[in-house]
Amino acid sequence: MSLTQLLAQYGYLAVFVGSVLEGETVLVLAGFAAHQGYLSFPLVITLAFCGGTLGDQISFFIGRYYGAPLLSRFPRLASRAQPINQWIQHYQTGLIVGVRFMYGFRIAGPLVIGMSDVSAWRFLLLNLLGAAIWAVLIAGAGYLFGETLQWLVTDLKQYEEIALLLIVVAAVLMGLVHRLYARHR
Template sequence: MTLTQLVADYGYLAVFVGALFEGETVLLLAGFAAHQGYLSFPWIVLIAFCGGTLGDQLWFFMGRRYGTALLKRFPQLTPATQQVNRLMLRFQVGVIIGVRFMYGLRIAGPIAMGMSDVSAWRFIMFNLIGAALWALAVSGTGYLFGQTLHWLFADIKRYEEGVLLVIIGVGVMVGLWRRWGRRKH
């Protein structure tokens, strides 16, 4: 089985699972794969929207129900939740919509919001808007990256599997670096 076949077979599942958590790398790669014709761009956006919405809703309700216990169990989340709380005091709607774009706050943000006095309906409404913007912006960036490469290298089809491998490798390294960097702090 080739890499391109794996992307075609499991790409949508990877988008959904990635969108549940901090899935920017997966979503960028999926946008690139859509440009190359392996995945459908509208389906990527829809699946990322659903996964991103569901993930943040789950974290929100986990924060609402188990927030204090989660912070005791995972004390490394405390600084991020404190940062979200400070931001929420001044920019509640903007934070709810934009938290998924803020580095290091994708999981801690909804947990903190769940622990706050934000109503569940208010969070759901603005979370839907944020998920739609995020899914379109991040996957669109991956798609545009593919278009840019196409302009730069007219016969990219000859090299696309190698380019895809390099992009996946870089994405994995960035993801590992982000996780490793958080653990050190």
């Protein structure tokens, strides 16, 4: 089974699951696949919006009910909680909307916000706004990548599997570099 066949068969599930977690890579790839006609762009955005909202709501409520024991058990998570706590005091609305764009804070952010005095309704409304912006921008970046690549390469269908593979390899490499950098610090 080819990469494009796998994408067509499991792409929507991957978009949703990836968006519940930290799904930027999956979402960029899905945007590109939508440009190529393998996935529906509006459905990709809808699934990313739903998955992104759900993931952050789950993290928020985990923080609300189990936050303190988690921070004491995972010191790395606790180290990320400190700046978020300070930001909540000064930039609550912007932080809630934008936390999904802050690399490395996607899971820790809503968890720590859940431990604060931010109401669940306020978080939900701002989380919905943030998820909508995030889904459109990140999927749109993948779609725009496909458009740009098609403009540069006239017969893109001939190279699409290579392009998809390059996106996956680049995402994996970026993740490895981030992990190495985090370990070094």
